Amino acid sequence: MEQVYKKMELVGSSKENIEKAIENAIDRASKTIRRMRWFEVVETRGFIKDNKVAYYQATIKVGFTVDNPDLP
Numbered sequence: 142m143e144q145v146y147k148k149m150e151l152v153g154s155s156k157e158n159i160e161k162a163i164e165n166a167i168d169r170a171s172k173t174i175r176r177m178r179w180f181e182v183v184e185t186r187g188f189i190k191d192n193k194v195a196y197y198q199a200t201i202k203v204g205f206t207v208d209n210p211d212l213p
Contacts, residue, residue, distance in 0.1 A: 145207045154198045159185050162199040176206040
């Protein structure tokens with residue numbers, strides 16, 4: 142079956158690491174977005190406080206399938 146996808150950009154953050162920042166973004170988005178299928182990391186960065194890493198941020202693009210009105 143042919144699919145149509147839409148991409149949206151999200152920014153997740155975490156005090157732990159980049160991977161957790163990605164997981165936080167996907168977890169939060171999953172509460173309102175259905176049929177997420179893939180993600181790509183487009184940017185990583187962090188915040189420095191008192192000469193230490195305070196938190197990490199990951200900007201991701203998430204792809205999800207668009208509803209097909211012809212299917213039940």
